[in-house]
Each structure stands twice: as C-alpha cells, then as structure tokens.
Amino acid sequence: MNDITPDPVNPAYIGDFNRILKSMSARLKIQGTRPSSSEIGNQIAIRTVLLNVSSARREVTAIRAICRRFVEEGVWPEGVFEQPPITEVSREDIARLLEFVTLPVSELIEMGTWLISDITARLTQTGYPGSQEDLAQSLSGVYPNRSREASPDRQKHVPITESDLSRIDFPMMDQPHEDGVSSLATGRANVLALTRIFLRVVWLTGMRPTEVFDCVLMCGDPKREYTHAQIGLIRTNPEKAAMSGLLIPQEALDGAELIGHVRAVIDARTATRIDPVLMIRNAKTRNGNPNLVRAFRAQVLTGVPDEDLRLISLAARLHGIPLTEARKRDLISMITKHVRTTAERELADRTVQINLYALRHDFATRARRVMPMHKVAALMGHTSRGSTQGYGKTRTRQSRSGSGSGGWVPGCDETVARRLQAAFGTDTTRSAPEQGPEETAPAPE
Structure with a gap:
C-alpha cells in the first residue's frame, strides 16, 4: 500500500484551471449548451487564439498537471472548482483530455480559430448583439489586457500628452x-x-x-x-x-x-x-x-x-x-x-x-x-x-x-x-533627462 502523500499541485495551475472552467461556463451559457468533458478541450483551444503564446503554453501546462493528477489519484486537487462537467467525468474522459492537450499550441490555435468562427456564425444568425471581436472575447473569456497583441516598442513610444x-x-x-x-x-x-x-x-x-x-x-x-x-x-x-x-x-x-x-x-x-x-x-x-x-x-x-x-x-x-x-x-x-x-x-x-x-x-x-x-x-x-x-x-x-x-x-x-x-541599492537614474514628446501641453494653471 502506498501511503505517501503526493506533492501539492502548484496553486497557479489550479488558478489557471479554474479560470478555464469559468470561461467555459460563460461560453456555454451564451451558446445554450450543456457542459461536457469535450467542452473543456474546446475552451482550451478557443482561449489559445486570443492569449499570447507564453500565456497559452502556461494554461496548457496547467491543464496537463491537473489532469495528470486526476488520472493518477482519481480525485481533483484541492482548490479545483468541482462543478459540471468535471463532477461527472471519468478517468477515461480526462485521459482523453490529457492526450488532447499534448498537441502543439499551433494546432490548438488552428482548432480554436475554427471553433470561434463556427460559433460566431451561428450566434450571429440568431441575432446575437455585438461585434465579432466582442463575441470572440466573450466566448474565450480573454479580454484586452490578456489578448494576443504585439508588444509595443517602448523605445519608440511617444507618451500621451x-x-x-x-x-x-x-x-x-x-x-x-x-x-x-x-x-x-x-x-x-x-x-x-x-x-x-x-x-x-x-x-x-x-x-x-x-x-x-x-x-x-x-x-x-x-x-x-x-x-x-x-x-x-x-x-x-x-x-x-x-x-x-x-x-x-x-x-x-x-x-x-x-x-x-x-x-x-x-x-x-x-x-x-x-x-x-x-x-x-x-x-x-x-x-x-x-x-x-x-x-x-x-x-x-x-x-x-x-x-x-x-x-x-x-x-x-x-x-x-x-x-x-x-x-x-x-x-x-x-x-x-x-x-x-x-x-x-x-x-x-x-x-x-x-x-x-x-x-x-x-x-x-x-x-x-x-x-x-x-x-x-x-x-x-x-x-x-x-x-x-x-x-x-x-x-x-x-x-x-x-x-x-x-x-x-x-x-x-x-x-x-x-x-x-x-x-x-544605489540609484543610478540621475542622468540627463530624456526628450519628451514634440507636442507638450502647457502646465496647468
């Protein structure tokens, strides 16, 4: 009998896993669809489309760690929100999900892009309000501060006046x-x-x-x-x-x-x-x-x-x-x-x-x-x-x-x-001031 207590799962992984479940529940509510184990995989793919690559990889790593623990122990790590569909899944269901998240992130992005396009088209036909960008954010649960945008070149950035x-x-x-x-x-x-x-x-x-x-x-x-x-x-x-x-x-x-x-x-x-x-x-x-x-x-x-x-x-x-x-x-x-x-x-x-x-x-x-x-x-x-x-x-x-x-x-x-x-430690910031933007407002009176 193995009575060794397994090492606790990284709390950050549990947070990522719960975030995915929460965004999945919100999406299914919009679609009017019942939760299922396959929808967890769909949500992961949908989120990779809007997340930057490093964040997408982190979430995939979190899913792998959580699912691997469930397959090994038969119970979810402490802190996981136990709500449908994970309250109804078997080890076999999660083993399939674990296999799914071994796909390269590039393939998950392709799948997520197709899912967003398909769901958006169907919801638009039913008169769902909002732009396609807004709908994609609502489906994924990923909003502007976590979106897939190129990092600005701060060296060339002109401050707002x-x-x-x-x-x-x-x-x-x-x-x-x-x-x-x-x-x-x-x-x-x-x-x-x-x-x-x-x-x-x-x-x-x-x-x-x-x-x-x-x-x-x-x-x-x-x-x-x-x-x-x-x-x-x-x-x-x-x-x-x-x-x-x-x-x-x-x-x-x-x-x-x-x-x-x-x-x-x-x-x-x-x-x-x-x-x-x-x-x-x-x-x-x-x-x-x-x-x-x-x-x-x-x-x-x-x-x-x-x-x-x-x-x-x-x-x-x-x-x-x-x-x-x-x-x-x-x-x-x-x-x-x-x-x-x-x-x-x-x-x-x-x-x-x-x-x-x-x-x-x-x-x-x-x-x-x-x-x-x-x-x-x-x-x-x-x-x-x-x-x-x-x-x-x-x-x-x-x-x-x-x-x-x-x-x-x-x-x-x-x-x-x-x-x-x-x-x-020693402050080394005291040097010549950097030039400000060409257009500078007058100081407030």
Missing part, C-alpha cells in the same frame, strides 16, 4: 463626469461618463484600472487641531496617518453632500493646510519581495489642479458602490473599448494603440522624469526596480534639476520610498 487626452475626451463631452458615478449607483451605468473619469484619473495617478474602484480620498479634518508632530507624520508617512485616523475620508467631511465632495475637500485643504491623500488598495500583492508588500499605497495630491481633484474625488466615490468583481471586469472591458476605438479615430497618426494600461505606462514616464526610481515605485505599488523599469518609455531618466514636462505628478509616501531605496 494633455492634448491627446483632450482629443480623446472631446467626442464624449456631452456626458457629464458626475453621471458616471450617479448612474452606476442606480445599476444603469453611463459607460461614456465613466470612460471620461477613468481616462483622466488613470493618466493622473497611474492606478491599475481595477484599482480605480477601490481608492479612497483622505483629507485633513477641519474640526481637529493638529500638533506639529501629527502634521509631520502626515507629510512623511501619509499611509500610517490615514490608517491611524489623522485623516478622514471625503465622505466624512461636514457638508460634503450639500456643497459637493470636491468643494468640501478644497475647503478642508484650505482650513488645515494638509494636502489630500489618495489611498489606493493595491491590486497586486504577490511578488518577489514579500517583505515590501503592502495592502495600500498613498499618493499625496500636492498642487493638484482643482478640476483634476474633482475627477479624482469622483473616482474615489466608486468604492462606496457595491459591485461584483465580474461587473468591474465588464465595465473595464467596455471602458477600454471606448478609449481604444476613440483614440484610433481621433489620434489616427499614432502607431501605438492607446488603452487604459497605456495610460499607466505614460504616468510612469512622467514620474520618472521628475523623481528617482524608488519614489516612482512607491507611487505605482511596485517592490522591485525591475518592475518599475518595465513601465514607461524605455531609458527614461530623471532630470538633474528635478523638473520635467508632461503635467502634474502626485507626491509619494516618503517612508515607503526610503524602504524601497534601501532595497533597490
């Missing part, structure tokens, strides 16, 4: 920003108004799109008499100050509902002389430096123009609206589509596609021109120099004078930045 943002925003100007928040609260989202908020706020703060739903705007409390020590803590360690109650959320300011949140925030800044702090819940908390990982990061909104503060204030109110993770993903997908298609039309001369994540990269470019790498990392929620260097225009360097062009950039949490500086 204020003028570029205005040109993208102009066709949507008949949709008031406030409608993005108020409509979402009623369950009938004004996606164009939300797009206008995300477009500007992601560019201003470098937040990951999903983090916009979970940020909080913190302010000084006009009712409170702050000591010099407390003011010093707020300036040097805003995250700790926010968590300890020295700062309060904009919703808690007196009269916020009556006079408007942004007016209350501006009044609080004037009364306390304390800059608002944007607290961002980090969407990514797993990386190679666990000792530096934190749940939140702080951005100090020193010198932010009032109109930009208004948009950040609106974005920070989204965290109070109950939304499922699936709903957030759907909204981000729709917003990304609006940004991409509008940019393609209004900025036809650009060779690099613009989407929400491109705005985060452009934030990194602006920040790297005015501050050292460890401070940029603190603003972006990174814990390694390599992660930060992977963002923005390649070979971007900080100006010797500490100044740069391209618009306003928030301040970082100095305490966190010092920890990162110690972890990064």
Whole structure:
C-alpha cells in the first residue's frame, strides 16, 4: 500500500484551471449548451487564439498537471472548482483530455480559430448583439489586457500628452463626469461618463484600472487641531496617518453632500493646510519581495489642479458602490473599448494603440522624469526596480534639476520610498533627462 502523500499541485495551475472552467461556463451559457468533458478541450483551444503564446503554453501546462493528477489519484486537487462537467467525468474522459492537450499550441490555435468562427456564425444568425471581436472575447473569456497583441516598442513610444487626452475626451463631452458615478449607483451605468473619469484619473495617478474602484480620498479634518508632530507624520508617512485616523475620508467631511465632495475637500485643504491623500488598495500583492508588500499605497495630491481633484474625488466615490468583481471586469472591458476605438479615430497618426494600461505606462514616464526610481515605485505599488523599469518609455531618466514636462505628478509616501531605496541599492537614474514628446501641453494653471 502506498501511503505517501503526493506533492501539492502548484496553486497557479489550479488558478489557471479554474479560470478555464469559468470561461467555459460563460461560453456555454451564451451558446445554450450543456457542459461536457469535450467542452473543456474546446475552451482550451478557443482561449489559445486570443492569449499570447507564453500565456497559452502556461494554461496548457496547467491543464496537463491537473489532469495528470486526476488520472493518477482519481480525485481533483484541492482548490479545483468541482462543478459540471468535471463532477461527472471519468478517468477515461480526462485521459482523453490529457492526450488532447499534448498537441502543439499551433494546432490548438488552428482548432480554436475554427471553433470561434463556427460559433460566431451561428450566434450571429440568431441575432446575437455585438461585434465579432466582442463575441470572440466573450466566448474565450480573454479580454484586452490578456489578448494576443504585439508588444509595443517602448523605445519608440511617444507618451500621451494633455492634448491627446483632450482629443480623446472631446467626442464624449456631452456626458457629464458626475453621471458616471450617479448612474452606476442606480445599476444603469453611463459607460461614456465613466470612460471620461477613468481616462483622466488613470493618466493622473497611474492606478491599475481595477484599482480605480477601490481608492479612497483622505483629507485633513477641519474640526481637529493638529500638533506639529501629527502634521509631520502626515507629510512623511501619509499611509500610517490615514490608517491611524489623522485623516478622514471625503465622505466624512461636514457638508460634503450639500456643497459637493470636491468643494468640501478644497475647503478642508484650505482650513488645515494638509494636502489630500489618495489611498489606493493595491491590486497586486504577490511578488518577489514579500517583505515590501503592502495592502495600500498613498499618493499625496500636492498642487493638484482643482478640476483634476474633482475627477479624482469622483473616482474615489466608486468604492462606496457595491459591485461584483465580474461587473468591474465588464465595465473595464467596455471602458477600454471606448478609449481604444476613440483614440484610433481621433489620434489616427499614432502607431501605438492607446488603452487604459497605456495610460499607466505614460504616468510612469512622467514620474520618472521628475523623481528617482524608488519614489516612482512607491507611487505605482511596485517592490522591485525591475518592475518599475518595465513601465514607461524605455531609458527614461530623471532630470538633474528635478523638473520635467508632461503635467502634474502626485507626491509619494516618503517612508515607503526610503524602504524601497534601501532595497533597490544605489540609484543610478540621475542622468540627463530624456526628450519628451514634440507636442507638450502647457502646465496647468
């Protein structure tokens, strides 16, 4: 009798396997088809069409590992979502699936392409709404941030300017920003108004799109008499100050509902002389430096123009609206589509596609021109120099004078930045500044 406990399956493989099952269930719901063991293989093939090659190979590797364990043990590894069809399959079914995923990825892509074409044609005939691109994403469960696109050449990338943002925003100007928040609260989202908020706020703060739903705007409390020590803590360690109650959320300011949140925030800044702090819940908390990982990061909104503060204030109110993770993903997908298609039309001369994540990269470019790498990392929620260097225009360097062009950039949490500086070692980023884009908007008044 063999009583040796098998080694646990890599949790990442289980996550990939569950993701495939989830996307398969969504596809079968669209098709009105019953789950079966053969549909798992179909889903794998369909996903390879939209994933980049490395991601497709990783998912195939995950399927092999999970299926091999089931064939050997007769039970699914702990953590696998046991739902139809896997609750009804036999070892023979999974052995056939295991044989299927030994095919080269190129053959899986060919099969997936045919499946998407066939399913799309049948659904289109029944009046299914949406473009073929949208339908392919819905069938595969793969959306723009994981799609098969050529990696842009960051060396040639021209950062997005204020003028570029205005040109993208102009066709949507008949949709008031406030409608993005108020409509979402009623369950009938004004996606164009939300797009206008995300477009500007992601560019201003470098937040990951999903983090916009979970940020909080913190302010000084006009009712409170702050000591010099407390003011010093707020300036040097805003995250700790926010968590300890020295700062309060904009919703808690007196009269916020009556006079408007942004007016209350501006009044609080004037009364306390304390800059608002944007607290961002980090969407990514797993990386190679666990000792530096934190749940939140702080951005100090020193010198932010009032109109930009208004948009950040609106974005920070989204965290109070109950939304499922699936709903957030759907909204981000729709917003990304609006940004991409509008940019393609209004900025036809650009060779690099613009989407929400491109705005985060452009934030990194602006920040790297005015501050050292460890401070940029603190603003972006990174814990390694390599992660930060992977963002923005390649070979971007900080100006010797500490100044740069391209618009306003928030301040970082100095305490966190010092920890990162110690972890990064000697900072070698202080060299001549890189030239900015030819078209640069004037600094905000």
